[in-house]
Amino acid sequence: MSLQKLRTALDGVLSLVYPDFCKICGAFVAQSRNASICEDCWDGIRRIENPICHGCGLPLPAGYQQMASPPRCGECLFEAYPFDIGRAAAYYEGPLREAIHLFKFGRRRNLAHRLSDLLFHVYQEHRIHMPADAIVAVPLHASRLRERGFNQSELMAKELARRIRLPYDPTVLTRWRATPPQSGQNKKARARNIHRAFQTRYPKRIENNAFLLVDDVFTTGATLTECARSLRAAGARAVYALTLARVV
Numbered sequence: 001m002s003l004q005k006l007r008t009a010l011d012g013v014l015s016l017v018y019p020d021f022c023k024i025c026g027a028f029v030a031q032s033r034n035a036s037i038c039e040d041c042w043d044g045i046r047r048i049e050n051p052i053c054h055g056c057g058l059p060l061p062a063g064y065q066q067m068a069s070p071p072r073c074g075e076c077l078f079e080a081y082p083f084d085i086g087r088a089a090a091y092y093e094g095p096l097r098e099a100i101h102l103f104k105f106g107r108r109r110n111l112a113h114r115l116s117d118l119l120f121h122v123y124q125e126h127r128i129h130m131p132a133d134a135i136v137a138v139p140l141h142a143s144r145l146r147e148r149g150f151n152q153s154e155l156m157a158k159e160l161a162r163r164i165r166l167p168y169d170p171t172v173l174t175r176w177r178a179t180p181p182q183s184g185q186n187k188k189a190r191a192r193n194i195h196r197a198f199q200t201r202y203p204k205r206i207e208n209n210a211f212l213l214v215d216d217v218f219t220t221g222a223t224l225t226e227c228a229r230s231l232r233a234a235g236a237r238a239v240y241a242l243t244l245a246r247v248v
Helices: 003-017 039-043 074-078 094-105 111-129 142-148 152-164 187-194 222-233
Strands: 085-091 134-137 173-175 198-200 210-218 238-246
Touching: 039 094, 085 094, 085 111, 094 111, 094 152, 094 210, 094 238, 111 152, 111 238, 134 152, 152 210, 173 222, 187 222, 198 222, 210 222, 222 238
Parallel strands: 085 238, 134 210, 210 238
Antiparallel strands: 173 198
């Protein structure tokens, strides 16, 4: 019996002995390896597709016309982000929004594997523009990490690193200052809140290297901006931002 057939048979037995249910809608899920999200909810996640801003990855209106090539959003034309390229897998809405909330605040760590599929596919689509040497995750402050028990961005970054065979480095970027939650704050308040909250370590690991910076949600870009600034100030050659979801 092939390994794939053996896995399928084992999944069938496990689903009978230990039935699992979709973490979003509660529907029965037959295969244990993908038991975190059912296919209906998974298919309901709206992926971000072209046209998008070449700089930050913001979805642009259908038929978007611009003299600049490749196209850029108004914000990137006015003042570019400190990261070189930004891409997000899907819109922060519906099943994905619910999944991220369950992942972060419901402590459903087992969602990391399935959600990292979205990161993997968007990276594969844009990897030519994101030639990274290593992966880093947006870090949590030690107090928040103790409270939550894990860093959701780190779990996804590790899964992605394993799949695309890039080293994951948890040491070069740290969050030294605790900040209030960003939820509910406008763009200026978010930027003030997160200002100088991160610091870098081990400069020899940063100098002349390109980093893929992973986070869960791109809202205003304030957190990614601060992380990218810290890495670039320490000598990083490039920083590419990759997020699970984008608020539009």
